[in-house]
Amino acid sequence: MSEQTFLVLTALAEEPLHGYAIVQAVEQLSEGRTVLRVGTLYGVLDRLVADGFAERDREEVHQGRLRRYYKLTDSGVRALQAEVARLSANVRAASAVLRGRGVQAWANNA
Amino acid sequence: MGEQRVSNLERRYRLLLKVLPRWYRQDREEEMVGIFLADRTDELDLEHSWPGWGETGAVLGLAVRTHLAAGAALTNVPMKVAWRGEIVRALGMIGLLLGVFYAGASITSMVYAYQHPEIVGGLTWMRVFDVAPIVAFVALLAKKRTTAKLAALAAALPAVVTVGPHIGAWLLFQLPSLVTFVALCLGFHREAPTPPVRRLAWWGGGALLVGVLGGFALGAFVVPVAAVVLRVVAFVRGDFVLGRALSVFAVLELAPLAFLLAGGEVFGVALVLAVLLVISAVAPVRRVRTS
Numbered sequence: 570m571s572e573q574t575f576l577v578l579t580a581l582a583e584e585p586l587h588g589y590a591i592v593q594a595v596e597q598l599s600e601g602r603t604v605l606r607v608g609t610l611y612g613v614l615d616r617l618v619a620d621g622f623a624e625r626d627r628e629e630v631h632q633g634r635l636r637r638y639y640k641l642t643d644s645g646v647r648a649l650q651a652e653v654a655r656l657s658a659n660v661r662a663a664s665a666v667l668r669g670r671g672v673q674a675w676a677n678n679a
Numbered sequence: 680m681g682e683q684r685v686s687n688l689e690r691r692y693r694l695l696l697k698v699l700p701r702w703y704r705q706d707r708e709e710e711m712v713g714i715f716l717a718d719r720t721d722e723l724d725l726e727h728s729w730p731g732w733g734e735t736g737a738v739l740g741l742a743v744r745t746h747l748a749a750g751a752a753l754t755n756v757p758m759k760v761a762w763r764g765e766i767v768r769a770l771g772m773i774g775l776l777l778g779v780f781y782a783g784a785s786i787t788s789m790v791y792a793y794q795h796p797e798i799v800g801g802l803t804w805m806r807v808f809d810v811a812p813i814v815a816f817v818a819l820l821a822k823k824r825t826t827a828k829l830a831a832l833a834a835a836l837p838a839v840v841t842v843g844p845h846i847g848a849w850l851l852f853q854l855p856s857l858v859t860f861v862a863l864c865l866g867f868h869r870e871a872p873t874p875p876v877r878r879l880a881w882w883g884g885g886a887l888l889v890g891v892l893g894g895f896a897l898g899a900f901v902v903p904v905a906a907v908v909l910r911v912v913a914f915v916r917g918d919f920v921l922g923r924a925l926s927v928f929a930v931l932e933l934a935p936l937a938f939l940l941a942g943g944e945v946f947g948v949a950l951v952l953a954v955l956l957v958i959s960a961v962a963p964v965r966r967v968r969t970s
Contacts, residue, residue, distance in 0.1 A: 588714040609740075611741055615744070635713055636713060637710050
């Protein structure tokens with residue numbers, strides 16, 4: 570699963586969101602590292618819907634523009650769970666290796 | 680939608696979105712424009728800006744995928760568009776099978792060259808590229824799509840670097856590997872369905888075996904005959920996708936073979952091949968109606 574897909578799934582896990590809200594949520598979740606372009610967002614959404622991980626929700630008109638909401642399916646929640654478990658296992662393994670070298674797992678960049 | 684003045688930026692973005700297929704735009708254009716303009720409120724920006732390179736690239740990427748029916752589950756994609764993607768993928772797979780056959784034949788000829796360097800002048804490192812289609816085929820079945828495309832590019836590389844003054848003959852001879860590479864790139868994007876591994880593994884093994892045992896000479900018969908037989912099977916089973924893919928395959932990938940043989944001393948053979956290929960190319964296809 571690509572990082573973009575993972576972030577979109579995470580954004581949708583909280584509540585159904587429209588496209589612009591997904592872009593904003595992904596930027597916040599990634600602390601500004603991932604800024605989805607519109608063309609990219611729809612590529613990701615197409616894949617998620619094709620895989621049965623997300624589906625269309627309601628539609629609204631906001632300031633004269635169409636907003637279509639997307640929500641996670643149960644299958645999408647399970648896919649996110651599985652990815653979180655996979656990534657967590659990787660983080661635990663890497664942390665253990667770093668601790669073995671006497672280095673703390675999280676560098677303090679502040 | 681409400682009454683509002685259309686800015687130059689919106690007009691330019693809508694113009695860019697025209698690269699997307701009509702069926703996709705009908706469903707998504709308003710939504711996409713809404714997101715693109717959501718935080719653009721500066722009047723100067725709205726009047727004088729253009730969609731950036733990044734956005735343009737993202738929309739072009741989306742255009743390639745949607746023209747080949749990715750996202751089909753999302754919207755009501757017309758059936759002819761859905762088939763286009765399937766046909767391109769089938770063409771890529773058939774092209775790879777042809778490549779695997781050639782690789783098998785090349786392995787046999789490499790062994791011969793190694794054993795008889797005095798006759799055929801020994802081996803050159805360029806022959807490494809000959810087995811690249813096998814790598815591409817195995818990688819594709821293992822769902823390593825990027826590796827598969829890179830290997831297919833490696834298979835097509837000698838074609839690119841050896842272009843000489845006889846462009847026509849070069850194009851005819853090298854077209855198969857180039858077509859296969861392009862079909863793989865276009866058809867096997869991330870949303871594309873995974874090819875049926877077990878069945879294709881048998882086909883790949885068979886192609887390799889025919890190549891190794893029969894070499895180029897036998898293959899020149901086996902491949903067109905197999906194409907015609909498969910074409911008949913596709914017709915009987917109503918497999919429209921396989922039928923159309925074989926038509927394109929016959930024209931783009933096999934016709935050069937017959938053309939090349941026609942120039943030698945085996946004109947009669949080439950004629951038979953040409954007839955088989957014409958049958959493959961223009962024979963009718965049948966479509967089993969599902970609704």
